[in-house]
Amino acid sequence: MATILVVEDEKPINDLITMNLRLVGHQFFKAFGGMEVPPILEREKIDLILLDVMLPELDGFELMRRIRSLNIPVIFITAKDSLADRITGFELGADDYIIKPFEILEMLARINVVLRRSTKEQSTLIIDDVEIRTLERQVYKLGCAVELTAREFELLDVLIQNRNIALSREKLLELAWGYDYEGETRTVDVHIRQLRKKLGWEERIKTVFKLGYRLEVPGEP
Structure with missing residues (x-):
């Protein structure tokens, strides 16, 4: 409500x-x-x-x-x-x-x-040439559908909800995967690499040294 x-x-x-x-x-x-x-x-x-x-x-x-x-x-x-x-x-x-x-x-x-x-x-956000429809769980680049895995979309959604905020790999795992993940966190790096490649966001998803990642969206608070 x-x-x-x-x-x-x-x-x-x-x-x-x-x-x-x-x-x-x-x-x-x-x-x-x-x-x-x-x-x-x-x-x-x-x-x-x-x-x-x-x-x-x-x-x-x-x-x-x-x-x-x-x-x-x-x-x-x-x-x-x-x-x-x-x-x-x-x-x-x-x-x-x-x-x-x-x-x-x-x-x-x-x-x-x-x-x-x-x-x-x-529920619809446009960043550069990428349109994200969160309710429909659909992503389009230049009007063409982008195929994301369920985990990739969950990670993208977390980045969008926390845009311009630096998040550790552990926090990204917790928010996107839904539980604390002890030990290996390289799976985040793999999924981030895939998102960058599929969306053309090599410069949009920034690596935060010794911490994790940040989705930069100009003009947002």
């Missing part, structure tokens, strides 16, 4: 939304004004924001302008029902726009659609 931030200044509506989110298994945080949102986003991992437009201190449209670079899915829930307002919402990057009053079941259905879309997008 997802963690959802509900930004709504009317407490009864905020309570109604969060009560129903809890009933279907989602976790949530509440905010009652626009200025409350940035600190929450700094300390919590939020999967979706339900955002009112008419908020105290900082309205939803202006807040969206400030946070859209974070690439968190946003659904506007607002009484502003004019075509111009809806266009503004979508132009700012909103994933959906729900007009008050709304049916709870419809809101939950729209949330599910946005979450499914977001999960699918996040």
Whole structure:
């Protein structure tokens, strides 16, 4: 289930939304004004924001302008029902726009659609000319499928999840193989060599002297 931030200044509506989110298994945080949102986003991992437009201190449209670079899915829930307002919402990057009053079941259905879309997008990563689809466990280079063994894909997935982080051979074995491997660790070197060759990542998967390996992805944290 997802963690959802509900930004709504009317407490009864905020309570109604969060009560129903809890009933279907989602976790949530509440905010009652626009200025409350940035600190929450700094300390919590939020999967979706339900955002009112008419908020105290900082309205939803202006807040969206400030946070859209974070690439968190946003659904506007607002009484502003004019075509111009809806266009503004979508132009700012909103994933959906729900007009008050709304049916709870419809809101939950729209949330599910946005979450499914977001999960699918996040499960695909493109590095150079290589596309990795983690959910489908498929890899493509220049549009052509790359045949990886199960172990090679598990190792690739671990590198991707920990990109730009140096991992020891022992830690790679533990994460990719699922158990502690005592003794010989050259099997990691063999699988890394195969990944480099198949993906053309000789310069992308770096050897960390006396430690292990690091997948370097520019622009990533």
